[in-house]
Structures are given as C-alpha cells and as structure tokens.
Amino acid sequence: MCSRPMWWSPMPSFRQRLWPASLLGRLSLVMVAGLLLTQLVASYIWASQLRAKAQVEVQSASQYVAHGASGAIRFFRSLPANYRQLLIQQLREMGGTRFFVNFNHAYVPVHSIEATPLADSALQSVAATLKSDLPHSPPSHLAFAWPDQLVVSEDGVRLNDLPDAWVQHILLLKPDPAPILVIQTEIEPGNWLYMAALMPNPYFLSSNDPLAWDRLALQGLSLAVVLLLCLLVVRWITRPLAALSEAAAAFGQGQDDKTLPLPETGSREFINTARAFSAMRERIQRYIEDRERLFISISHDLRTPITRLKLRSELLDDEALRNEFEEDLDELDMMVKGALQCVKDSDIHENPAEVKLDAMLGRLVRSARLAGHEVAYQDTGLSVRAKPLALKRAIGNLLDNALYYGKRAEISVTSADGMVAIAVRDHGPGVPEDALASLFDPYVRLAHGREQNDGGMGLGLGIARSVIEAHGGQLQLSNHPQGGLYAVIRLPA
Template identity: 85%
Template sequence: MCLPPTSACPVLKLMGRLRRLWPASLLGRLTLVMVAGVLVTQVAASAIWASQLRAKSRVEAESSAQYVAHSAAGAIRFFRSLPPAYRMLIIQQLREMGGTRFFVNFNHAYVPVSQIRGYPLADSVIATVGATLKADLPHSPGFQLAFSWPDKLVVAEHDVRLNDLPDSWVQHVLLLQPDPAPILVIQTEIEPGNWLYMAALMPNPYFLSSNDPFTWDRLTPQALSLAVVLVLCLLVVRSITRPLAALSDAAAAFGQGQDEETRPLPETGSREFINTARAFSAMRERIHRYIEDRERLFISISHDLRTPITRLKLRSELLDDEALRNEFEEDLDELDMMVKGALQCVKDSDIHENPAEIKLDAMVGRLVRSAQLAGHVVAWQPEGLTVRAKPLALKRALGNLLDNALFYGQRAEIRAYAAPGTVTIAVRDHGPGVPDDAFASLFDPYVRLAHGREQNDGGMGLGLGIARGIIEAQGGELILENHPEGGLNAMIRLPA
C-alpha cells in the first residue's frame, strides 16, 4: 500500500524501472557495467578538466583585463591633456600609422553598443576593467564598457558601423579575420559634449571560446578516445562471453539428447574457461559411458532373465497341483511384466534419433485414427502446426498420454495451438481428474491412483514418467492440471 506522506513508492517505482532495464544476459550486463564505468569516468574527468580550464581562463582573462585597463587609462590621460583642436589630428595620424592598441574616435554623445549576452567571463572582464579604470582615474565622471561582435559594432554617430570604415583604419587594430572576435568598447566623457570612444581586442582575442571546454575541436578527440575505449571494452566482453555461450549451447544440446550434433568445445580463451571446458567434456564422456553401460546392463538382464523365466513357466506346467501351478504362473507373469516394464522405461526414454520438422496434423491424425479403429472416441481438429523434435520419441510420448486418457477417461480431446515461442499439444480426458495432493507423485514409476487401478489393472504406472522424460529431453515440458470442466488436461509444451 502506498502512503502519500512518504517517498517510498517513487523509490520503489524507480527501482522497478531500473530492474527492468538490467539485462538478463552476461554479455549485456558486462557491457552495460563497462560502458557505464567508462562514461562515468570520462564525464567526471571532463568535469574536473572543464572546471580547471574555466578557472585558468578566468585568471588569465582578469590579468589581461587589468593590462588593457591600464593601457586605456594611459590613453585617456593622453587625449585629455591635448587641446581639443589637436585631438582629431592626432587620431588621424594614428590611423595612418597603424599598429596602435585602440581604435579611437570622438563623438558628441554616447554611442549605443549592442552588447554580448550570456557569457559570464565577459561580464567578469568588464567588471575588472571598470574597477581598474576607476582606480587609475578616480576623478573621471564614469565609463561605459561593453563587449560587442564586429558585425554589430557601431563606432560613431549616425549609426556608422565598423564594416563601414576603411580597412587601413582597423586592420592593424581590430582583428576581423579569419574568425570574428569580441571587441571591448570603452566610452567616457572627456568634457561636456565630447565623448572619447576606444575599441580594442583582448590580448587573447578568442578568450571566450578558450574558456568553453565543449567546443568541437575539444570534444572530437574525447569522443574518438571514448569510442576506441568502448569498442575495446565490447571486444573484451565479447571474447569473455562467447566461450560461455558455447558452453551453454553444448550443455543445452547435451541435456536434450542432441549431443551427437555438437562439436567438441574449443579449449581456447582464459585459463578458467579452458579448465571448465575440459571438466565439461570429461563429464560428458562419463555420462555417455554410463548410458552405454546402462543399456548393455539392461539388455543382458533381459537376455539372462527371459531364459529362466521361460524355463520356470515350462516346469510349472508339469505341476499336478492346479492351485500351486496357478500361483507359480501368476508370480512368473508378474516377474516377466516387471522386467518388460523396466526395459520399456529405459528404451522409451533414451531413443537415439535425429530431430526433424514434424507436421503435427499427420502425426496426431495417425494416432487418432488408430484409436478410433479400436472403438475409442477421440476429438481432434487439425491446426497446420509444425515442431522440431524427435519424431518417434514424440509419437511415443503422445501415445502414452492418449492411452492414459482413453483408459481412465473413456474419451479424449486433442488440441494444438501456438503461442509466442512455443507450441502446445493438449490431451484432455473426461475422467474424474486428479486430487491436488496427488500431482507431485504422478510421474513417479509404479505409482497409480485408485481410479487407475480400477480402470486398467494391467498397467505399471510408467507412462507419464516416460512421456515427461522424452519431452524434457527435447527442451519441452509436460504439465498436468485438472480441466475446469472436468477431467485431466496433459499439455506438452515444445519450443516453436
């Protein structure tokens, strides 16, 4: 329950979203962790470097601002000391000579300047220049300071712009090529109705861009280095997880009885994986030998027991006591059935055949027709589905389920349908169903319910166990449940 006063629910929701984003595969997890680590490290390093760059740029800009301000103060004193009639003559001579620090002009009033906005470093430089000028010229009436771009800079009255001036006046003073740089404008009133206009570049004209750590020329090397590191991380992760994927595929194929189609695991990669591959190969060989020994053992048991059982049956026929002879024959029949049941359990759950594409309509149709010829009622509707499995093994598993349904439920219904990634074959009977506490033991050998013993006294309780072993060996599962409308519903679920 979510309580409004607390913040637990948003935290739980956030954790749930993060859990859904967390990859399920080892490749995805290692890739995400390594990529996230590299990105966090790169961002942290870039943030530290950007902070240091801004601090360094700020110190250099303030030092340059003080230098420019002292030069401007000297120029203001010089022009203030000149008679008004000589000022324009001196300015004209300076323009013809070139090479001066400032572009100088006189106006009858303050000239509005389009200021640069959004640059904290520019505001800091203006503040430093203003403070230095006030310290050098304490009796001046005041200063109008601003930074402006060259294409918007007004240098004289009547909206005379920088681009309107002859190149010889500004080419040695204000740098316009190759890239425009911000121009510092200082205006102060020398006497009433006479304003001194000075414009100059900073010692580092591109100090605003040098302060920005996220320019393309700086981001490109960082992006390239990050891309190289990420590619190397992905290659390393892939080299680690590829052998594990091969091991997983080999284990899955071995568990589904398809080990004869699997190549031996390559003993390449890290030392840990080589040891794991060798251990898995040794285990696989031991299991192969065990299965072969088990088959030979049961074949020899069958061969050795059938002869004495047959001999005992012949000898029991010679007994004169009919009651004793019948008891002997019942015991021998029971022993013979136990041997056959054990052999059937081994052979039916270990069928050596290659998987193939199976058309369910044809396979189930043959089983249904055989049951109907024997007088049973079986409902089946073809669906046109196919699965990849071992044909004979799947047919035996379906036959066991159908036999159980007909033995214990009189009539059966078979239905096949597809879902994303799976194909399900459902065999339903119309019997009494199974008690809930009995489902856990239904697959155990020789376990039979009371209803089953009444309907089929010759069974041994091996059919469900054999069917489940066959289905699980092919990567599927056998699910038993009571049908809502009555009877038992056995569902074979195979990979599509």
C-alpha cells in the same frame, strides 16, 4: 480451459527487459555503462576545473585591459579638444595603439554578442576596475560585439568600412574574427570617447569552452576506440563460453557429435574447463551405454527363466498353488516388459527435424476417434524442431492417459515468448495435489488408475517427461479448475 495456463509467466519488468540474458550482453552493458559514467564524471570534473581556471584568467585579463582603458581616458581627457582628433589621426598613421579610438557626439548603439557567463564576468570586472580607477567619471558603456556587426561612429560607419591600416594591427577581422570589447564614456558633455580592443586571449570564449566541437569530437573518438576494444575483448572472452554452452545443450538433448570436440582455445581457465567437460561427457556417455547394455541384457535374460517357470507351473497338481504361481510370474513378466519398454521409449535414436504439430496431432486424434474416443483439437499451423517419433510417443502417452482416465480429452497448442505449449486435458476426476509430484515415478499408479486400466505399469508419464526434457522442454501437471488433469508440454519454438 484455464483462464491462465500453468506455464504462463508474468511479463518481464522494464528492468528485466533492459538487462540482457546473455553473458556477452551483460558484460558489454556493464563495461559500456561504466566507461560512459567514468567519462561523464571525468568530463564534468575537467569542465569544472577549466571553467574555474578560465574565470580566474578572464578576471586578470579584464583588469589589465581596464587599467589600460582608464589610462587612455585620463590621457584624452587632459588634452585640449582641438588636439584630440589630430592625435588620433597620428596614431592611426603610426599603426595604432592597443585601442582603436574615435570621438563621437553621442553614444553609438552596439549590437552585443549572445550573453555568456564568461563574457558577463569580463564586463563586470572591466566596469569595476574603471570605476575604481576613475571614481569621479560617469559610468562607461561596455559591450562585446562581433567585428562584422560593429558600428564605430554616430553616422553609421562600420568597422569593416574603415581602411585596413587603421585596424589590422589592433583588431582581428579575418580569417577568424574575435569578439571585440567596446568601451564608450562621456569625456565632457557632447563628447564621447569610443574605444575598441581585444582581450589578451582574443578567443577566450571558445578556448575555455569544455563543450567545443573539437574537444567533444576528440573525446568521442577516444571513447569509441576504448568501447570498441572493450567489446572485442568481451566477445573474445565469452565466445568459448558460448561454445561450451552449445556443447552442453547438445549433449543434454542427445545431439552430441564426438567428431566435433570442444575447442581448447582461450584463457587457461577455459581450457581447463573444456578438458574437464570433454572428460565428463565421455564418462557419462560410457556410463549410459554400459547402463543400457546391462539393463537390456538383464531384462532379456530374465525372460528365459520366467518362461521356464511358467511351463513348470503347469505341472503343479494343486490348482490354487498353480494360479498363485502364474499370477506372480505374470506380474514379473509385466515388470520386465515395462523395463524394456522404458529403455526403448526414452532412448530413441533419431535426428531432430521440423515437426508440423497439426499433422502429428491430427494423426493421434484420428486414431483415438477411430477407437471410439472423443478428442477435441483445432489446427494452429505451429511447428517445433524435435525428434518426431520420440515426441509423438511422449504426446501419445499423455493422450492415452487422458482417454483411459477421463474418457474425453482436449488438445490445444499455443505460442508465446519463443515457446510452444502443447496442452492435454482430460475430464476425469483429477489427481490429489499431494500426489502430483509422484506421478512421474516408475510403477506408481493411483487407485483410480488401477481401476480404469489394470494392465498399465505406471511408466507413461516418466517416459514422456524424459523425452520432453531431452528436447530442452518441460512437462508440467496440474488439476484443471473445471475438473480433470491438465498436462502442458513446453518446447522451444
């Protein structure tokens, strides 16, 4: 057998597997991919603009806070040391100022929030502004911290341990805490000024985040709604096309039901197409019926004058002339019988059913073996949906050809890619490559065929191909590498 059957096709590439075969799948994929790409590009542009705007706002807000902090540092530095705590106590009782202020004897370590580009930019802007406003002061220690982790004094007192009156008008502790800017600077040796404040927009880190969950949820919801509407529209558009495709396939396989006309729904273009298809189907059906009636009538009517001519030829006295007449009449009678057989075999009216190939081919093989032929076949358990009698005649024609011209035949059945392949190989001399295409033509017989089967008419292969194509399949012929003709029928599984 061939190492690679002629119906074999290479595995589809990854791109071919990804690209749907149906119009619905292709339109859906294109629209979904286009929407996703548009959404991603728009989101990227919007996020870039949002980040740029947030950067400008943070820079301005940081400078505003830094100017206030530098003024506070200058004010406390100008006070005598023994007045500072008294003033701080008075500010706390009054409800505080913009800053929560405390004095310590050393720097208090701060547990900073997770570093972000926006927070780092704010700290850099505050540091630059403080250095510009207080050029002769030592560098300040800056950090953003969460309220529940913030220590405000050297003895470990946390912000949450302080009375609410001290901080409730200055910092946001609940219900949604905001990051706190902490500024620590040394006023004089051994005295550290501790200031904590909120940014003008306390939630600047989250409000300017393009990937915040609420924004992503809103974008995702809007995208899902648009995609759903697009899929519904695509399905609404392609559903009539699917009906048209099914009607065309059924008509091509002889399964057309006139009681179920193609529905004229959908767009104006499809309605016009449906009407044109229905009219074409009726014209073709009438043509086929008229052709069959005409063909059968002519073939039938020709047999009567042929019979009369045969009887009259018997009255001829010249034996040589009588023999020539009889030979011509026999050839004409054979052509008429062949025409009738062609119409009968290629137009079998029966309903499609599930055909178990082992049972059908087994009967053909047993009949051939009883006639003294050698046929090899192994059961496969495969089946196809087809017209049983028509399929049997098509395979029978191929097997008869194989046994006439090859003496020995092999039948094999395989399944791949949703198709069932029935291969019939003979062990004869094969066929010239340039003559393969003409084997399906009626009354075409090669010299080897005429020698092996002088009673044939050259209609078997054409009938077989017509039957297989009516089932939506293919019949292909080739020469086997090890000799003989190789015929392959491919049918939908």
